[in-house]
Amino acid sequence: MKRILIVAVLASGLAACGEKAQTVQPAMKKSDGKAWDGAQNAYVAEGWKAGDQASWEAQLRQRAQSQNEYNRAPALK
Numbered sequence: 001m002k003r004i005l006i007v008a009v010l011a012s013g014l015a016a017c018g019e020k021a022q023t024v025q026p027a028m029k030k031s032d033g034k035a036w037d038g039a040q041n042a043y044v045a046e047g048w049k050a051g052d053q054a055s056w057e058a059q060l061r062q063r064a065q066s067q068n069e070y071n072r073a074p075a076l077k
Helices: 002-017 053-066
Strands: none
Touching: none
């Protein structure tokens, strides 16, 4: 019984030493670009021009106002 316990402790100790380092490799490192330089495909919002910061900010304002419950709800009389 004691021998099994010693073998189990040694096996778990050796297993812990085998973990690989989890560091980013220089070739895999990629920095993000600006948000308004994004996609140029059929799935972008209508009226938005890729690469135009002012157009991007206008689309964000319009989206936020569309989600604003005070603007969406009808006025109570």
